[in-house]
Amino acid sequence: MPRRRKDGRKTQIVVVGGGAGGLELVAKLGGHLPREDFDIILVDRNATHIWKPLLHEVAAGSLDANLDEVGYRGHAFRWGYRYFDGALESIDRDAQEVVVAPILDDDGSEVIGRHRIRYDFLVLAVGSVSNDFGTPGVKAHCLSLDTRADADRFRRRLLNQCLRVSRSMTQNSGADAYARVAIVGGGATGVELAAELYSAATALGFYGLEVFDEKRLQVTLIEAGPRILPALPEKLAAAATAELEALGVRVLTGTQVISASADGIETKSGEHIPADIMVWAAGVKGADFLSGIGGLETTRNNQLLVGPTLQTTRDPNIFAIGDCASYTPGEDGTPIPPRAQAAHQMAATAYQNLRALIDNKPLRDFVYQDKGSLVSLARYTTVGSLMGNLVGGRMAIEGRLARLVYTSLYRMHLIAIHGWLKGLSLVLVGHVNQVVRPKLKLH
Ligand SMILES: Cc1cc2nc3c(=O)[nH]c(=O)nc-3n(C[C@H](O)[C@H](O)[C@H](O)COP(=O)(O)OP(=O)(O)OC[C@H]3O[C@@H](n4cnc5c(N)ncnc54)[C@H](O)[C@@H]3O)c2cc1C
Structure with missing residues (x-):
């Protein structure tokens, strides 16, 4: 395709979803393609971006999302693309x-009606949502950690419950007053949230809830499989289990949840797990609106099927990257996992392939490089395994080294969306904030 179309219009590349994959992609496209020939447009339903793997920290209050979020309008100005809210x-x-759906004001009145945006190339990068597998009561009673709004809602509920407990302890003995949290799903999200909650609870006493301490927190982590953290080697999952149990988390494995109600979780074995707050973190799927969107091929989980070049199977001008894409490279039927590192790598391949399409050059296949999995148990420890040439296969790591590698994933994202100078400056600012700002966000 010529850089400018025959009709003289600029070539328009639309990326929908400015998350781990989409925001990195628009920064690359906007930063490299000449503005006189290309119009790069990002569409996102939120005005700001927060890196999703930080959401458990936002939920527990140990991270103030206002400090880490990126406003799309300012970012678009810096990187030479246009941003559409919707x-x-x-x-x-x-x-x-x-x-794009109508944009509504807080009171429900229409700001901009339903509108259409033309594309020559389209990249779908809209991420995923929690998969409740149709379990009764989950939609009505469980929270998820899909968006910043979800994380904020969780934090407010947690704080209110801690306040209730604290009040009951000062007014009467409060012997049976607890903040009870049930987390369904023993993958990275559930495990990280459980540990982060204890870390936050130990700090609450310093911020006005003098009588509250972590002994008043009761967290139950419920996993249907035989062990937590199935993506990690067994030894590390055992270490994480021991660490969580030492904190006070009740870890239930081989426990299937059959329903949720206003006051707790029911398991297949007949146990009722009472809870004030319930979180569903037992797997992800594509959002319902993706199912068969535009006649494209989608999986049962609403993910868009893509081929090796990340082009959707029915339309070479439409790509899908990140959690909303389903790509199974090998013979063994294992799809690329829904992870930030996969979204990051797919953004790089989509960028190269878009350029190749524009220049009429051959496209390259996406090759996923699994760099390993790391799970942070708040300030207590980090466990995980590294893969690749550097370590010659798979290597289990724990502690400070693991923490360093864990934080480097976010640093890479910052550098990818802001460039080296601003990215590294923000890393520094993050360190300064850790010293000068309160350890907890309590509002
Ligand atoms: C608590 C938590 C911890 C995690 N920890 C890790 C980790 O340690 N390591 C790791 O590799 N992965 C981790 N993940 C997974 C990781 O966050 C995702 O795999 C990654 O964010 C996927 O990137 P993405 O670009 O596909 O989607 P996202 O980053 O989710 O971005 C999707 C974007 O699309 C926008 N959007 C959605 N629907 C629409 C719509 N209809 N119209 C317009 N815009 C839309 C959203 O607003 C968002 O900006 C974690 C996830 C969670 C929830």
Whole structure:
């Protein structure tokens, strides 16, 4: 395709979803393609971006998302793309347009009606949502950690419950007053949240809840599989279990949840686990609106099927990257996992392949390089395994080294979306904030 179209219009590349993958992609496209020939457009339903793997810290209050979030408008100005606020509703492939839902004011009145944005190339990077597998009561009673709003909602509920407990302890004995949290799903999200909650609870006493301490927190982590952290070697999962149990977490494995109600979780074995707050973190799927969107091929989990070049199977002008894409490279049927490092790598391949399409050059296949998995147990420890040439296969790591590698994933994201200078400056600012700011966000 020529850089400018025959009709003289600029070539328009639309990226929907400015998350771990999409925001890195628009920064690359905007930073490298000449503005006189290309119009790069990011569509996101939120005005700001927060890196999703930080959400458990936002939920526990140990991270103030206001300090880490990136406003799309300012970012777009810096990187030479345009930002449109709005949620993707559908795709009209014949007209090569995406349809964006009306934008509503806080009081529900329409700011901008349903509108269409033309594309020559489209990249879908809308991430994933929690998969409740249709379990009764989950939608009504459990929180998820899909968005910043979810994390904020969790934090407010947790704080209110801690306040209730604290009040009951000062007014009467409060012997049976606890903040009870049930987390369903023993993957990285559930494990990280459980540990982060204890870390936050130990600090609450310094911030006005004098009589509250971590002994008043009761966290139950419920996993259907035989052990937590199935993506990590057994030895590390055992170490994480021991660490969580030492903190006070009740770790239940081989326990299937059959329903949730206002006051707790029911298991298949007949146990009722009472809880004030319930979190569902037992797997992800594509959002419902993706199912068959624009006639594209999607999986049962609403993910868009893509081939090796990350182009969707039915339309070479539409790519999908990150959690919303389903790509199974090998013969063994194992799809690329929904992870930040996969979204980061897919953004790099999508960028190269978009350029190749524009320049009429051959596209390259996406090769996933699994760098390993790391799980942070708040300030207590980090466990994980590293993969690759550097360590010659898979190596289990724990403690400070693991923490260093864990934090480097976020640093890489900062550098990818801000460039080296600003990215590294923000890393420094993060360190300064840790010293000068309160350890907890309590509002
Ligand atoms: C608590 C938690 C901890 C995690 N920890 C790790 C970890 O340690 N390591 C790791 O590798 N992965 C981790 N993950 C997974 C990781 O966050 C995701 O795999 C990654 O963010 C996926 O990137 P993405 O670009 O596909 O989607 P996202 O980063 O989720 O971005 C999707 C974007 O699309 C936008 N969007 C959604 N729907 C629409 C719509 N209809 N219209 C317009 N915009 C839309 C959203 O607003 C968002 O900006 C964690 C996830 C969670 C929740």
